[in-house]
Amino acid sequence: MMSAKRRETLLKIAVGAVVGLFLLDRMVLSPAFAGWKAQSVRLAALQQKVKNGRQLTEREKSLRARWDEMQRANLPADMSSAENDVYKALARWTSESRVSFTSLTPQWRNHDEGYETFECRATAVGEQAALARLVYEIETDPLPARIEECEMTARDAQGRQLSLALRFSFVRIEEQGRAAR
Numbered sequence: 001m002m003s004a005k006r007r008e009t010l011l012k013i014a015v016g017a018v019v020g021l022f023l024l025d026r027m028v029l030s031p032a033f034a035g036w037k038a039q040s041v042r043l044a045a046l047q048q049k050v051k052n053g054r055q056l057t058e059r060e061k062s063l064r065a066r067w068d069e070m071q072r073a074n075l076p077a078d079m080s081s082a083e084n085d086v087y088k089a090l091a092r093w094t095s096e097s098r099v100s101f102t103s104l105t106p107q108w109r110n111h112d113e114g115y116e117t118f119e120c121r122a123t124a125v126g127e128q129a130a131l132a133r134l135v136y137e138i139e140t141d142p143l144p145a146r147i148e149e150c151e152m153t154a155r156d157a158q159g160r161q162l163s164l165a166l167r168f169s170f171v172r173i174e175e176q177g178r179a180a181r
Contacts, residue, residue, distance in 0.1 A: 086120070096133065
């Protein structure tokens with residue numbers, strides 16, 4: 001049999017060991033594991049950034065070619081020349097698609113990022129194929145045009161005559177935006 005004094009000593013050692021292990025876990029192991037986990041997350045994020053950077057450098061030639069193409073297709077710096085180009089494009093689209101605009105509201109918008117947009121709200125009327133052709137002409141035009149909103153509604157019970165409400169814009173890169181390569 002164990003004496004009471006010896007049992008008390010073993011219990012003190014056991015309690016000290018448990019408290020020591022608890023403190024070791026709270027002060028050393030848990031922070032170390034949390035640090036390793038955070039480091040793993042940071043390392044994964046850095047590896048992703050490196051991967052993205054490598055992909056960009058691999059695509060640099062095509063990206064630069066696309067940027068040069070965008071600059072060549074850019075609207076002229078002179079507002080009246082730019083508007084003239086837009087109206088010529090509108091005339092091309094309507095002749096190619098055989099659609100006429102029933103309303104057209106143009107507006108210039110400045111953006112802080114070094115570019116301006118010439119935004120147009122328009123309504124066109126026609127058959128589905130003609131309106132689809134109009135959308136195609138806008139999206140494939142050499143000018144930097146983009147359809148922002150597009151809504152089609154039927155004007156008759158059979159759905160033969162449709163109305164197309166559009167908001168599209170043209171971009172003009174300002175001189176300082178062109179230089180920032």
